[in-house]
Amino acid sequence: MKELSSSEVRQMFLDFFQTKGHAIEPSASLIPVDDPTLLWINSGVATLKKYFDGTVVPENLRIVNAQKSIRTNDIENVGRTARHQTMFEMLGNFSLGDYFKKEALQWAWEFLTSPKWIGFDPERLYVTVYPKDEEAKRIWQEEIGLSSDHIIEMEDNFWDIGAGPSGPDTEIFYDRGQKFNDLSADDPENYPGGENERYLEIWNLVFSEFNHKPDDTYEPLPNKNIDTGMGLERIVSVIQDAPTNFETDLFMPIIREIEQISGQVKYGANQETDVSFRVIADHIRALAFAIADGALPSNEGRGYVLRRLLRRAVMHGQKLGINQAFLYRLVGTVGNIMSSYYPEVLKQQAFVEKVIKTEEQRFYETINEGMEILDQLLAKEKSEQSQMIQGADIFKLYDTYGFPVELTEEIASGAGFAVDHAGFEEEMQAQRERARNARNKEQSMKLQSSLLTEVNVASEYVGYTTLETESSLSLIIQNEQFKDSISSGQAEVIFAQTPFYAEMGGQVADTGVIIDQSGETCAVVTDVQKAPKGQYLHQIDVKKNLQKEQTYTLKVDKKRHNSIIKNHTATHLLHKALKEVLGSQSNQAGSLVAPDYLRFDFSHFGQITAEELQKMEKIVNEKIWQALPVTTIETDIDTAKEMGAMALFGEKYGHNVRVVNISDWSIELCGGNHVKNTEDIGTFKITSESGIGAGVRRIEAVTSREAYQLSVQQEDKLRNVAELLKLPTTDSVVDKTEQLQQELEQALKENEQLSSRIANQQAENVFQDVKYINELSYVSAQVDVKDMNQLRQLADQWKQQKVSDVLVLATENNGKANLLAAVTPDKVNEGIKAGDLIKAIAPKVGGGGGGRPDLAQAGGKKPEGIPQALEEVRHWLEG
Structure with a gap:
């Protein structure tokens, strides 16, 4: 057997099957595309479903791949067993109605045993077969020459996941030798296919030849397929003679x-x-x-x-x-x-x-903080002779402190405690119900009502080219009933054609009016949404009679619409500018395009600096001032991707798409409305930037008139500041502010020095009151200082003056208690620890804390408990 690296094994596998006429399928992303049934790509065949189900016909019916995969159904076993992993690589060769068992088995044997390739000793290889698969057994024996004692029949060797393709499979095992016997050679599981470490499965070949029908009968498939999988980590562990996957060059x-x-x-x-x-x-x-x-x-x-x-x-x-x-x-x-x-x-x-x-x-x-609270919970349950952590406590740790449930359970289990997981789930369900009841339902349009799901009338959007059109009224719904006419109230209507944009892709809906043949306004359009079957459903306030099948003029509020499209094009400019400043990994995570502002959410970890925001803003404005043409074309999705159009991750796109191209600088797939030229936007101003979740940030901005109004407001505020500073103009506001800042810092410094002198005077009094117990000297007192920092300063003085063995100080500020405990090094060596002491007295002030053996601190919400906390010091030292 050759000495090979993992990279060499992977490449050798791909090279071998290329010599057998296979096309290499590149490893796909771990994130499934257009497959909602999968959380992760979890096998080599997962990315090839489109070929196996006939959705796409590949150019080559023979495929080979090395596919990164993730499986997370058994995380707890990772590290505790030899081969459990979350991410792994699967090597596989596939046939889509081309070759079948004979070629698959012969090529597998050649790859594993030929000196040109892996070069395993054939005597070390064993195979399992499905008992009824006489063909596979015959090929192994007669054509490959495997002796009968190396072929094991296994009832489990049938790949079947219910209705759909299924078939027998054959597994190949490598005998790692006597040293890998679990117990002894007589172990009943010590055979190829058993639960042992000696005979290691390295390759599984599935013969997909039957259709498992809903009535649990099997019929032959017209095209028989091959689907194989060999774990790279496993075969490398054999080649590198590693006890487990983790001793290989992959780990x-x-x-x-x-x-x-x-x-x-x-x-x-x-x-x-x-x-x-x-x-x-x-x-x-x-x-x-x-x-x-x-x-x-x-x-x-x-x-x-x-x-x-x-x-x-x-x-x-x-x-x-x-x-x-x-x-x-x-x-x-x-x-x-x-x-x-x-x-x-x-x-x-x-x-x-x-x-x-x-x-x-x-x-x-x-x-x-979570560990401290969990330690207290474990101690509490132990003191009460309980071996169970309650579900309500697990939920509190999770909901209030963000402590992971699985870590709570893992730590508790390690300490010998059971966990009330069912109780936790009950608490979680109660929270979900509270959240569900609190949701705002004002915007619910009941689009999934049975009325609308049965509607098949056509509805065409013409707003890309006109904001006013004549159209026939196709459908009227009022009070959940179809109507032929209405004269008042609110209703939903569908027209054969409409210039009103329905809310989609972050762009809000158009508003406007519906006018009859006499020129009078019959209704005001307040919102437009897509009905279940794609029609444009207008929400209207009715002013006068509307009749089904009559023709009306639909007129969009042009001023509002123009404000919306300026902001929409600005989001595209911002998206591109953001990528230039922060990097290509920052992707859009949501947006809102309204008439008076725009909101743009994007993926990014860490803070964004003022300089980065300023740079983005400058880039967008430069593109506006360059008067770049904005063109929109309709094309197929593949052509759009060849053009370099950005597609939003997770969005579903049909075969035909709209591409918005801003002078080849920004190219995106988008179904919304846009200006004809960037100069139409006027100007762009960022108003805020913030984090809204883990790895997601938000920028809000304004354009055109709103940007001008913002500038005016900011100038007014600056003038007000100048007046407060008694300055004749705004020119010297910055200099004056810096001067005042320096004066304030000096005043604060002097105040701090004064506070320190007061604290020192207190220290002289406090340190004179030394108490003794069990040959220990200690000081415990409440002092009047402003914060924990001054408590630590007092502790430094105590340490320098060697006042006592133990120090405990408490103070009250703003309705809260602060505690500090310190212990000399020699007493720490004797087992007296400040952290243990602070944990014992902190509950008296309704809090918790911790720290080092020589210095610890705590906070609490019950300052009235400070006397009891100080009294507890004596009890603890006595114990």
Whole structure:
């Protein structure tokens, strides 16, 4: 057997099947496209469904691929077993009605045993077959020459997921030798196909030859297919003689880097820490690749999976003594290992690192407080002779403090506690009900009513070319009933043609009027939405009689419409400017185009500087002043992509699309309305920028008249400031403000010095009152200082003056209590720890805290409990 790297094995597999006439299908994104049934791409065949179901016919019926995949249904076992992973690579060769069993089995054998390729010893290979699959068994024996004792019949060797394609399969196993026996050679599971580590499955070949019908009968498929899968990590572990997948070159560089970061724990020294090394190495691979493919940590869907993986990895990092953000430092190592076939991680390394680092830092902000509270819960349950963490407590940790449920359960389980998961789910369901009841339903248009789902009348939008048209009234609905005519109230109507834009893609609907043949206004259009079958459904306030099948003039509010299209084109300019300033990884995550402002949401981790915002604003205005032509064409989706048109991630596009092209600088797929030339926008001004969720930020801006009005308002405010500063003009406002700022800083400094002197005077009095118990000296007192910082200053003086063995100080400020505890080093060595002391007394003031053995602090909402907290010091020291 050759010594091969993982990169060499992957390339060798692809090269081999190219020699057999296969076309290489590139590895697809981990995020499924047009497949709502999958959260992640979870196998090599998942991206080829379009070929297997006949939706798309490939140019070559023989396909080979190496596909990155994610499976998250068994996360808890990752690191604890030899082969569980969240992200893995699947090597596969596929036939779509071309070759079948004979070629598939012969080629598999050739690839594995030929000295030109992998070069396994044939005596080490075993296969399993479906008992009724006589053809596969015959090929293995008669054509390939495998002896009968190397062929095992297994009833489980039939691939079937219910109605649809199905068929027998054959698995190939490698005998790793006597040293991998689980117990002994007599172990009943110690055979190819059993649960053991000696005989390792490396390849599964599925013969899809039957159609499993709804009545549970099977009929032959007209075109028989081959679908195979060989885990790269598994076969590499065999080739590199690694005990598990994690000792291969796919993981060991990551593990060595983790060792360096830890600085105190080595892989292989301890079984439990080895689990932590493996979990981190596995999870960072999945995180790096998923984020590079466009997924971001969040609270739902695949984003929640990433957040869960990251937080589990952080917790395992703490078990290795790593108590700061570190996962982001592993991204480059992951990218380097995989770069020969997957360049995407290194190409986006800076962005991936930024996302992971930001998420780590946010987690650390919540984890310390959550751990303190969880420790208190465990102690409380233990004191009450309980071995169960209640669902309500798990929910509070999750809902109030952001502490992950799975981590609560994992830590509690590790401490020997059961968890009331059912109780947690009840709390979660109650919260969902509260949220559902609180939702605003004012905009509900009941589009899914049975009335509208049965409507088939045609409705054509003509607003791209005109804002006024004559059209026949096709349908009237009022009070959930079809009407032939109406004369008052509110109603929904559909016209054969309309210039009114229906709210879509972030652009709000047009408003306007409906005019009869005499020139009188019959109705005011207040909103337009798409009906279930795509018709333009106008919401109207009726002013006079409207008759079905009559012709009316539909007139859009031109002034409002023009304001909307200026803002819409401005969002395209902003989108492009944003990518130039922040990078191509920043993508649109939502928008609102209204007549008086625009709102643009986008993916980005970290803060955006004032300089970056100013740069974006400048770019947009420069494009406006350059008077760039804005053209819109209709074409097919493939041509649009060849033009370089940006498509929004997750959006569904039909075969024919509209492309909005701003002088080849910004090209986007968009069905909305736009100006003819950027100079029509006038000017552009950003009014605000903020974060609205994990990895999502929002910019709001105005254009044209609203931008001018904003400038006037800002000038008025500046003049008011100048008047307050008693300045004749606004020219010297900045200089005067800086002067006042310096004077304020000086005053604050003097105030701080005065406060310190007062604190020092208090210290002289407090430090004279030393108490004794059990040969321990301690000081406990309430002092009048302004914050925790001054408490620490007093603790520094106590330490310098060597006043006592233990110090506890308390103060009240703004209705809250602050506590501080300090212990001398020699007493810490004797087992007296400030952190333990502060935890014991903090509940008296309704709070919690922690810290180092020599210095700890706490806060609470019950300052009236300070005397009891100080009294508790004596009791604790006595105990």
